[in-house]
Amino acid sequence: MSTADASPKFRLLGGRIPYVEGPLKVTGRAEYTDDIKRPGMLYGGLLRSPWPHARLVSIDVSSARSLPGVYAVLTGEKYPTPFGVLPITHDETAIAVGKARYIGDIIAAVAATDERTAELAMAAIRVEVEPLPEYADPQTGLAPVTEPIHARGLAGTNIQKEVVQHFGDVDAAFAQASHTVRVRGTFAGVTHAFTEPMATIAESTPDGRLTVWSATQVPHYLHRALSEVLGIPMHRIRVIKPEVGGGFGGKSDPLPHEIACAALALETGRPVKIRFDREDVFLTNHGRHPTQNDVRIAADSEGHLSAYDIQAVLDGGAWSSFGTVTTYYNGVLAMGPYRVPNFRYRGRRVYTNKPPSGAMRAHGGTNIRYSVEVALDELAESIGLDPFVLRERNALPPNSTTVNQLRITSTSFRQCLDASRVRSGWADKFRRLPFGEGIGLGCGFYISGSNSPIHFTPKMPQCTVHLKVDMDGGIAVHSMQADIGQGSNTLLAAIVAEVLGVDLDRVHVVRVDSDISPVDIGSYSSRVTFMMGNAARRAAEELLATLLRAASELCGYPVDQLAVERERYVPRHRPEVAVSFMDALHKAMEKVGALTATGAYSSPPMGGTFKGARAGTAPAYSFAAYVAQVRVDAETGEYHVGTIWAAFDCGRPLNRLAVEGQIEGSIHMGLGQLMGETMSYRSTRLMNPSLLEYKIPAPQQMPRVECLLVGQDDPEGPFGAKEAGEGPLVATLPAVANALYDAIGVRFHELPITPDRVVRGIEQRRKEGRPWKGA
């Protein structure tokens, strides 16, 4: 069934390649930021606001400063320049200036000989405040408020961003529709819960340079923010990314503590380390926005979709972060994998006095796709169509354009539908399992790399890869792509080895270091495989051309007659005069010494010309069709997802081990949001900032996962590949929700679906006298 099976022409790609850094990680030898100690290093502490919203009247740091072992105490005024990941919404400061905007906002930073001394110093800081009204509910902030959280909010409200889009004529489509459905979704905020809490070390040296080691997904954006806020030119700042223990979007913004840490290093002249505990991580958040959406869908009597009418209100928390993008994505990412001729969207993101929301795996797509896919399940039922048939009737074909000008090139969505339907035994199960057991379909699509490099004017490549090979035959690979555990170093090495024909152990991916790594805009928007992969391939092909010319000189056969084999270049029909990689290399080095090569990637021009047209554009998209099977205990409301058949189109999977890991991990994360994870607030206070009370699913809750990789080659992806890091998450949630409906006849429009809600739903349906499957 698979069209992307490992092709015989590849030695490595398409196979199962264990992570190159795996042995170091599993033996504890891999170096994370907190493993690094610098001579004379101090520890930083961050005093966080206990007030949700307050004017800072005075901060007296004199007694804190005079404590023995305290080297510096900083407040916001020293570095007041605002920053933020998007150039258009710079509204964060390293340390609060003028106001504290949430419980956890940083209001002072301390450097001391150790963390306990830093804590004592923080306890000695006297802060006088004038409390301001606190805003917990984004709905309140839609209208003018007494004390807007930021001056830049829309017309005296707390609205940070409003997006209004209309394509076609939605009202006319609804007027003509034979069937309409509506889902009003409510989604609790969730957070990334990566393994490694953030950590940063900064060191200012007498040569006028500043070096920063940090657990970040985007070293380049951190580099820029440090320069902007501290007023130091980028070329005098060096950013190093050690191993990173997961990010999922939570380490993609430049974060206040990273800049505060650098400020403390400048202030003291000593290296300073700041490391977070889990509560710090929860308070820094930047997780998925708490969301309310309202999705209306119109269709004709045969199930052809005619219009989407969507509204969303997003709880942004105290800062903008990626929020402008999130606001767009909550509309435009509804636009696949189906053809929808009319589309209207109004999205508003509202500041509240809570930890900031931001980008989290399947950013902007997860909640809207949940509501859409649940609505489609309801639509199929009301028309009397099988959910698969409804999707097939509306599937976007390859090489098409959505009404909002998203360019779809490759799509194997139909193959995904076929695979999950057949493998799951759908026909024998749907509406046929006994009460309490059910099966459901959910579909997804996601961007394979944002087309918009956030900061680049004039346009520069989104990724550059450098190769260097010397007489030892080892190939050093430099790039600022950030491996955060997703396997990009492994893929980078494998692509280079594949193209050159050399063994994988010749290739060393050098730790990200802005002094030597050419710019790549980091690990977010599922861009790395696609963009870095293309850049790496081009760099390796350039190096290969040099090696083949040398081999040609040695063996006397023209380059176009040489085949690349393992560790050698072989003239067709004359294997006995093959030239080894090392001989070719040494020949090529005779005049120039060590060889270097460069490859870069820029996405092609795309998208419409209307306001916001770039949002959601990507050089390719992934597609998914998941089927979930569940069993519900109708008395307790507890349920178990037994199997998920995960049919996914990532084009050609380049490392099957990594792709399967991403799918399984995505399903685990998606189930978390569905089953129990919630940033639980009472007003503005986060009640569960710990991994004991934030309910990540336990191993026993994981379903059996059957990965069905049915993608066909993408025309622009490296070796035909597309993303597999975020898209695999989105289909999980609606597949399980629709399976729950099949099991017990209850629709869930609010997440998480906790057992008490299940019990209440069953009871409600019984009260209404609407038995389901005879129960």
Add this chain to the structure above:
Amino acid sequence: MHLDPFELYRPSTVEEVVRLTRDLGAACDVLAGGTDLLPNYKMHINLKPNLVALEEVEELRSYTLERVGSMTRLADLDRDTDFARAYPGVAAAVHEVATPLVRERATVGGNLLVETRCFFFNQTFPWRQSLGFCLKADGDRCHVVPQKERCYATFSGDLAPALAAVDASVELAGPDGRRTIPVLDLYDPGGDGIRRHRLRPNEIVVAVSFPAASRGLPANYQKLRIRPTFDFPELGLAAAGLVESGTVRSLAIAAGGLETYPRRFDEVTRPLVGERLNETNRNAASEAIMRSVRPVHNTFLAPDYRRRMVGVYVRRALDRLANGPPGVPG
């Protein structure tokens, strides 16, 4: 989060422990497995400058099927198939505590005296400070049920209800010697909820002992929580008793995870002894127990749901005693 420095004492006899705790007075805590106390210390909750560790006390570490030393690791009990046959309900409760890794450290005595838990209490110092602290630590008011008299933190041990259901006792040692009391007498239903036990000053739990009649008695334990591991109970329901050909010969039901102390529901179960168990009296018993409990909103799952699950769990517990093999874990 970090541990503040403390003085650690490692006595090797029960008598030494008692003497040390008396000498140190209120300025000390007793350290069993530390899986609950030390996380609380990291959050700077009710810190003491001295810790008296029980780890080296040989007597506390030994166990037989009649008498289990208080420092017995839960993992050791969990691995013991003889223990599981003898006390299936208690073994099930042991198995449900936290995670395998935690059970390697956690002890029987520690689980009996585990600190009560609450959203407003199990938080870091700055978190609690931002709310003006609470009645149970550093403050003077309760945020769950706003008033200043009583703490509503939830009793979160798994073992106590399971032990209570089989009439187990605890052996205590203190300055006035040793005494043995029923398990539930460790707790104080009439208290203010702040103190989690009613041990006398400088008294420690030495062992748990089982009456001969409890050996092999059918029993079960069901634990409610959002995840099947890690989490503390949001309801732990233990039942033990003999149902022969449908007639109840003996029966006890106890629950934890609901209120500030674990409880037994003898007023409901005693009248059933000698009766034939049927759907009517089973449902009536479940209803009566459900009505008598008063969980509050200080754990993850909503109190009305937890209460409702008491009804479901009692029905299931009785069905298992009547029909099922003994000790099928919940």
